[in-house]
Amino acid sequence: MNIIVLVKQVPDTTEVKLDPKTGSLLREGVKSVMNPDDRHAFEAAIRLKESHGGKVIALSMGPTQAVDVISEALGMGADQGILLSDRAFAGADSYATSYTLGKAIAKIGEFDLIICGRQAIDGDTAQIGPQVAEYLKIPQVTCVFAIDEVEAGAVVVRKRVEDGFERVQASLPALVTVLGEMSPRYPRVSGLIEACSERAPIEVWNGADIGIKTREVGWEGSLTHVMKTFAPKAKRQGEMLEGDTRTAARALIGKLAENLLIPHKEVSDECLG
Numbered sequence: 001m002n003i004i005v006l007v008k009q010v011p012d013t014t015e016v017k018l019d020p021k022t023g024s025l026l027r028e029g030v031k032s033v034m035n036p037d038d039r040h041a042f043e044a045a046i047r048l049k050e051s052h053g054g055k056v057i058a059l060s061m062g063p064t065q066a067v068d069v070i071s072e073a074l075g076m077g078a079d080q081g082i083l084l085s086d087r088a089f090a091g092a093d094s095y096a097t098s099y100t101l102g103k104a105i106a107k108i109g110e111f112d113l114i115i116c117g118r119q120a121i122d123g124d125t126a127q128i129g130p131q132v133a134e135y136l137k138i139p140q141v142t143c144v145f146a147i148d149e150v151e152a153g154a155v156v157v158r159k160r161v162e163d164g165f166e167r168v169q170a171s172l173p174a175l176v177t178v179l180g181e182m183s184p185r186y187p188r189v190s191g192l193i194e195a196c197s198e199r200a201p202i203e204v205w206n207g208a209d210i211g212i213k214t215r216e217v218g219w220e221g222s223l224t225h226v227m228k229t230f231a232p233k234a235k236r237q238g239e240m241l242e243g244d245t246r247t248a249a250r251a252l253i254g255k256l257a258e259n260l261l262i263p264h265k266e267v268s269d270e271c272l273g
């Protein structure tokens with residue numbers, strides 16, 4: 001069972017700060033980590049390798065320092081790492097990112113399953129998994145929280161839906177995006193030391209290695225471009241309603257009625273519970 005896990009290095013924060021002048025992300029002083037969902041993707045992949053054999057390849061597109069998340073993946077039990085790094089990849093939107101990852105996967109060749117996180121905490125689009133599957137023309141299942149079986153050329157998974165879950169079967173090769181519900185293991189210290197050594201099975205590929213032209217990727221190859229980035233300004237000041245729950249609820253109802261958002265009505269204590 002050969003599994004490719006897509007892994008992204010992200011800033012270790014959900015409070016992204018912007019440069020007020022340029023509108024670009026302020027990364028200085030912000031530590032980088034493996035995208036949280038991707039740790040769960042590795043856990044799912046390594047459990048499958050433990051039960052079915054085969055190998056796990058970690059694949060990331062990013063600057064050279066993104067090699068750290070690949071080392072972490074090797075420490076968790078991945079067998080090989082590939083970093084896609086090239087100045088031409090910079091400024092990619094989700095389409096150009098998926099295209100680059102898709103081309104690299106086509107070069108890797110044979111695989112049974114691609115596992116990736118549902119969503120990255122910085123870009124936040126949740127588009128990469130579905131777009132890579134579309135590019136490779138393979139089935140995809142999103143929002144998976146359990147991989148139940150892999151048998152007879154198919155994978156059976158459970159995916160979250162609004163009011164419960166669905167059990168879905170997809171023929172292999174397939175792609176699944178996972179939620180953060182797989183209880184990921186910590187990387188082994190010996191694995192991390194090995195992953196940081198010169199013998200570590202990590203390759204770095206550039207655009208030419210995966211047969212793409214500069215204008216097809218990065219900012220130039222992107223179908224969308226950010227025109228402006230800004231932090232929303234608070235327009236109105238909030239008002240705190242003081243007092244116990246009943247008093248505050250009564251005051252809130254009064255204010256809503258005053259602003260014609262609800263009809264005027266006397267509210268009994270019973271009604272407030």
Ligand SMILES: Cc1cc2nc3c(=O)[nH]c(=O)nc-3n(C[C@H](O)[C@H](O)[C@H](O)COP(=O)(O)OP(=O)(O)OC[C@H]3O[C@@H](n4cnc5c(N)ncnc54)[C@H](O)[C@@H]3O)c2cc1C
Pocket residue numbers: 006007008035037038041059060061062090091092093094095097098101115116117118119120121122123124125126127128129219224225226
């Ligand atoms: C309109 C637009 C313009 C953008 N412009 C820029 C820009 O100018 N410069 C810039 O740096 N970024 C830019 N971005 C962000 C960049 O496109 C995204 O970070 C990237 O495409 C991944 O999307 P995401 O972070 O939303 O990932 P999601 O789709 O939320 O990630 C889901 C999963 O996909 C996998 N994945 C995602 N990214 C990678 C990766 N790089 N390598 C391996 N696996 C991955 C991971 O498993 C992850 O858990 C832009 C995004 C948009 C929407």
